[in-house]
Amino acid sequence: MAAVKTYLALVCLTQYCLCSTLPENRFLFEKVLIGVERAAKFFSEDYSDLNVDGLYGLRLAEGQIIEAVNECEKKDCEEELVDTLRRLKEIVSTTSFRSLPYLQEADADYYRRFLPVIDKPYLLEYTPHRFHKLDEVKIGTYDDYEEEYGDMCYARLIGSYTEQGRKIPRCNATNDCWHFMTKGNTGRYFITHQLLYFVLAEHLGCPHVFDEFTNQTNPREVLNRMCKNIYVESTKLVENGSVDEMDQDLFLEQTVLCGSLGYEDFQRPDWMRMVLKWQRRDGCFAMPLVAEYLEKESTGRKLLREAAMKDGCLAHKSGLGFSVLATYLRYLVNTL
Ligand SMILES: *[C@@H]1O[C@H](CO)[C@@H](O)[C@H](O)[C@H]1NC(C)=O
Numbered sequence: 472m473a474a475v476k477t478y479l480a481l482v483c484l485t486q487y488c489l490c491s492t493l494p495e496n497r498f499l500f501e502k503v504l505i506g507v508e509r510a511a512k513f514f515s516e517d518y519s520d521l522n523v524d525g526l527y528g529l530r531l532a533e534g535q536i537i538e539a540v541n542e543c544e545k546k547d548c549e550e551e552l553v554d555t556l557r558r559l560k561e562i563v564s565t566t567s568f569r570s571l572p573y574l575q576e577a578d579a580d581y582y583r584r585f586l587p588v589i590d591k592p593y594l595l596e597y598t599p600h601r602f603h604k605l606d607e608v609k610i611g612t613y614d615d616y617e618e619e620y621g622d623m624c625y626a627r628l629i630g631s632y633t634e635q636g637r638k639i640p641r642c643n644a645t646n647d648c649w650h651f652m653t654k655g656n657t658g659r660y661f662i663t664h665q666l667l668y669f670v671l672a673e674h675l676g677c678p679h680v681f682d683e684f685t686n687q688t689n690p691r692e693v694l695n696r697m698c699k700n701i702y703v704e705s706t707k708l709v710e711n712g713s714v715d716e717m718d719q720d721l722f723l724e725q726t727v728l729c730g731s732l733g734y735e736d737f738q739r740p741d742w743m744r745m746v747l748k749w750q751r752r753d754g755c756f757a758m759p760l761v762a763e764y765l766e767k768e769s770t771g772r773k774l775l776r777e778a779a780m781k782d783g784c785l786a787h788k789s790g791l792g793f794s795v796l797a798t799y800l801r802y803l804v805n806t807l
C-alpha cells in the first residue's frame with residue numbers, strides 16, 4: 472500500500488510540473504489509475520457490506536486489473552507502474568476472497584446458487600473491435616426482461632437447475648433459452664442480461680454449449696450485434712456530458728460487459744472523464760436519491776440487487792463503477 476501511495480504521489484507531482492507536456496492519454500491514464508486505487512481501497516475497507524452483486528462487479532474489476540498487469544508486463548511498462556498494478560491486483564483478490572463468508576452468512580441460498588458466478592475473476596477473451604454503420608442501428612424497444620425465465624437459463628449454465636427432481640448438469644442450454652437470449656429488438660436491461668448470458672457461458676467454461684445453435688457461424692457475431700446495439704443505447708443515455716442518475720447503473724453495466732470483451736468504442740475519453748466524476752473521493756459510487764432507487768429496484772432484478780453500504784454508497788453501482796474504471800485502465804495501458 473505504501474508503495475502505491477508513493478507512486479501516486481509521484482504521479483501527482485509530475486502531473487503538476489509536466490501537465491502541459493504530458494500527452495492527453497497519459498494524463499487520463501493517471502486519473503483513471505487514481506480512481507481505480509480509490510475504489511480498491513474503498514472495498515478493502517468495507518467488504519463486510521458487499522452483496523453478491525457487488526462482488527460480481529469486483530470480480531469483473533479483478534479480471535481487468537489482471538489483464539492490465541499482463542499487458543503492462545508484455546510491453547515493458549515502467550517498473551513502478553507494474554508494481555502498482557500488481558499490488559492493486561493483490562488488494563482486490565484478497566478483498567474478494569475475504570468477502571465470501573459475509574455473503575454466505577447474509578443469504579446462504581442465494582450465495583449457493585450464484586457462487587460459480589462470483590468465485591473467481593472474469594478473464595474474458597478480448598477481441599479488439601470497432602463498430603461501423605452505427606446509423607443503421609435501431610434501438611430495441613422490448614425491455615421487459617422476464618427475470619424468472621432468464622434465471623432459469625443462467626441456472627442451466629451454472630448447474631444449479633433441477634427439473635422434476637433431477638439436477639441438470641452444468642453448461643446446459645436449450646433451444647428455448649437460446650431463442651430467449653438472442654431475441655432481437657431488446658433494449659436496456661433485457662439486452663444486457665442477454666449479453667451477460669454469453670459472458671457467463673465463457674466465464675463458467677462452457678465453450679461448446681451453443682455449437683448446436685450457431686451452425687458453425689462465428690458465435691462472436693451475436694456479441695457484435697448486441698454490443699453495437701448497446702453502444703448506440705449508451706450514446707443516447709449521455710446527454711450534454713451526463714447521464715440521468717437513474718440510468719447510471721445501466722450505463723456502467725453496458726460499458727463493463729462490452730468493454731471487457733474488446734468493444735473499444737466504449738473507451739471514449741469523454742465517457743472516462745464523466746464516469747470519474749461520478750466516483751466520490753472515498754472511491755465509492757452513490758446516489759442522493761438512494762431510497763427511491765432501492766424501492767424501484769426491489770420490484771426488479773435479482774442478479775442486479777442493490778444494497779446500501781456505508782455513507783450511502785451502493786454495492787452494485789460501486790462494484791460496476793470500479794469494474795468500468797478497470798476496463799479503462801486496461802485499455803489505456805496500451806496507449807502509454
Ligand atoms: C439440457 O437439458 C435438457 C433437459 O432440460 C436435456 O433434454 C438436454 O439434452 C440437455 N442438453 C445438453 C446439451 O445436455
Ligand SMILES: *[C@@H]1O[C@H](CO)[C@@H](O)[C@H](O)[C@H]1NC(C)=O
Pocket residue numbers: 683684685686
Ligand atoms: C443448421 O443447419 C441445418 C442444415 O444445414 C438446418 O436444417 C438448421 O435449420 C440450421 N440451424 C440453425 C439454427 O440455423
Ligand SMILES: *[C@@H]1O[C@H](CO)[C@@H](O)[C@H](O)[C@H]1NC(C)=O
Pocket residue numbers: 711
Ligand atoms: C449543457 O451543459 C452546459 C454546461 O454545464 C449548460 O450551460 C447548458 O445549459 C446545458 N445544456 C442543456 C441542453 O442542458
